[in-house]
Amino acid sequence: MPPGSDTWGHKIIFHMLYYPENIEPKWRKAWVDSKLYKVSNESDKPKYYVLDMFPYPSGAGLHVGHPLGYIASDIYARYKRLKGYNVLHPMGYDAFGLPAEQYAIQTGVHPAISTRENINRYREQLDNIGFCYDWDREVRTCDPAYYKWTQWIFLQLFGHYYDMEADKAKPVSDLTFIFSKEGSRGVHAANSQDNSFTAEEWKTMTARQQDEVLMNYRLAYRKTGFVNWCEALGTVLANDEVKDGVSERGGHPVEKKAMMQWSLRVTAYAERLLNDLESLEWTDALKAMQRNWIGRSEGAQVFFDILGHDLKLEIFTTRPDTIFGATFMVLAPEHDYVQTITTAGQKEAVNKYLDYVSGRSEVDRMAEVKEVTGVFTGAYAFNPFTGKNIPIWLGEYVLKDYGTGAIMAVPSDDERDQLFARKFGLEIIDVVDKSNYPGSTLHDKTGIMVNSGFLTGMEVTKAIREMFMHLEKMGIGSKKVNYKLRDANYSRQRYWGEPFPIAYDRDGVAHPVSEKQLPLTLPELENFQPASGGKSPLARAEDWVNQLDGMALETDTMPGFAGSSWYFLRYMDAQNDQAFASDKAIGYWQDVDLYVGGTEHAVGHLIYSRFWHKFLYDLGMVPGTEPFKKLINQGMITAFGYYAEHLKFGDGEDILIGNSKDLTQISGVHVGSPIRLPYVYDYLDGQNRLTKEKFAEYWQSEGHNYNVAGDTSKYHWSKDEQGEEYFTVNIVQEKMSKSKFNVQNPDEIVRRYGADCFRMYEMFLGPIEQSKPWDTKGIDGVNRFLRKYWSLFFSDKGWDVSQESPTAEEYKILHTAIRKVTEDIERFSFNTCVSAFMVCVNELKRLECNKQAILEPLNVLLAPFAPFITEELWEKLGHGQSVHLAAYPEFDEKMMQQDTIEYPVCVNGKKRDTVHVDATLTQDQIRELAMTLDAVRKYVTGKNLQKVIVVPGRMINLVVSE
């Protein structure tokens, strides 16, 4: 409807009605022109840093799930500004990543170009929503001016080792100095392999030998790691590109392949990462996830002799007390000793088993509980306590990177060991008597030792202590702390990531590229296919690789978490080309006060960032040991997915609609997956059935035929009593992603309802931390609210705001809202804030309140949620300065006083009546009053009144028995 008249031709004053399209573009521009959201690094105000987890700019564009957290943090940032803080609230892009490279391989479009396009689109979409970001501080991890510093920090990691005594990182030059004075004896440092050498030996080593020794100590170091290798595709695959042991694309076999990889020694920081969790305002759930991820356990490192070899088998156990029950050993299939110790007779069986395991993912290996697998190596170890030779097996449930990759199996006291022993007929000796501890599980460290030599008769806890002493005395073991946390694999055989500032000489010794040469930029490439042997495409850019005289650059690139581990520091001083950020800027902003992002980053990103931050702290480059003081997780917005499952075909065999060849071709969907029917919702009947008739309509409709075939004659339809042919559609909630055709873009909503409505609707959907399905059904409610709010300021005459003094009731409504909204913002309950605004506006409307003394503070209260409408009304109220620079309204308790309180009257906990009670009455007076009520008499007559419970201000409960 055009503004100015309605369809009857009646004149209306157009600004009396709320049209976001008349308001929002105007303020969007005005705020840019006036640099309203520009943040200074100098201010008398207290600082507050509100950070969003920056997005990966995918080709599907920003979807409605992204802004959920951004809107919440935007509201909080605006709220803090109104409260008088200098608020840093920046945004940027995590712009390196696999999808852009995949896209480049498919289309030939350079990742830099597609990424730039995606970023531009993201920016447009973000701008639409009215965020208060200071865009002058934007960062892009793929920008050389940014990744120069990612490379620089890597060089620091490369150039440092972890001194366990000082409990901090120190320069590798300190290490070489000590080695040349005292040899390895003088060093207590985190390392990959224990070495022992004298100062003399150190000095006589070749450069290459010294380099190998130092590599064991560096915080960024090289070691052999395993990758998912797909021979058919000639490339290394990410874990989520592998499904059931085959590549998701094409279904080719995938195996584990050993490659020399860079790693980061995050384990050196394990203890600090664990201990410092306490100081953080994170949810207990998140802290628990981090604790479990770090997985600290105290136990014993024990060495067993291997018969017929000059080798010691190192194992880690938390239950050294059960060593008398250790009847066999299990090694990870990838264990270094496997080839050495396997006997000729077992070679074939072992190789067959290794083949099987190489196609198994770690999740598969851990998740398999019903069926244990393993193979005997033919070798034996010696158990010095029982004096028996015990067989050494391989088993996939033992992982190479956890502990030492080998365990002593105690089948009596470990469930998996027990399953293993049962399956392969291995000996089981009971060593712990738990009969005194009914209800305790195998896992509990309780019971009395039996069949255990000198430990027999001891309590488990005492036996553990006793055994530690014994092992040390015998010189075959010691107390040790083990972490589940593993060093981070830091190499990717990809193009679209940060190049390593590392060059190898002819001996293969790694040298840092000089800082002056940073950034070491990516070469231009035409072809983004991996190079031969699964190497990064960079290996094909020979000129680039050999640009340093006599040296060859590393061709792998850094992983996604490199750039995202420190980006929050760059925002503090984003333009700096002398340092990653100036001391002054870091000194002012310190750390992130509030960090908002998804739980999916609970362990990965949040462990690595904390690790980098602690490292930079050790180097004196950041003032605190933790980057993120307070953190809240936003839930995911899911989409509804519609699936036709298990359709019957002709002979009764379970199949899908269409044929499998089409499916693979059209969407890459696996055969055997349920078939997706995008946007089918409108065609379903009440029981979620799609009838044959409706299917035809669905098929005709635009854009719906992603993976269904139009020829329905091949389908097997179910038939109901009326002869109606149909199949049932299952509705599930799932992640939004381009490949699922379920991405919902915010643009359309913003265009139709305005940004204010979109912002408030996203908040209104539910608690921020909960995942929930996207559905626009309820958006009209928020839209009506905004129109109603707008209408408070207008009457038939047009703009109509009164200067009258408000009544007590009006003040109470306002202050109820101020209290509720403020409390709820503080506890990040934004959905209930929106409800509180609705209640407030409903009540003011009922009173036809148009008084400035009420509407003005309310407008400021609403400004963080709906920045556009409030700015417009603020201007109309006669203010020359932005509402976003106003002062937050103060709550006044005096406005809340009430004469009577409404009490529910319950009998045995069930509500039977309500009563209004004078607010000044005491508890006893209320109790007496309750007895006189008709409703009470009815329930009490003829029964025993046991007692009357009065909870002041809350409720009255009568306890009655027969």
Add this chain to the structure above:
RNA sequence: GCCGAAGUGGUGGAAUUGGUAGACACGCUGGACUCAAAAUCCAGUGCUAGCAAUAGUGUGCGGGUUCGAGUCCCGCCUUCGGUACCA
């Protein structure tokens, strides 16, 4: 498997410390205005029985603690996130 979270009307959700279950919305039903529609406004709306007053029942399932349990305890079920190369 392991770690973490969630489960409340037809739908999204509220109930902050153990104290009126279903706030606020959507949807639906009826009504007002209109030639009609849209928009707006008013009323009703957990379920079962009943004309009604009312009664019973009700927060994933099974137990328990309590005057009182969505909330606490024990045991399950289902869904979602992570599980180390998606970001």
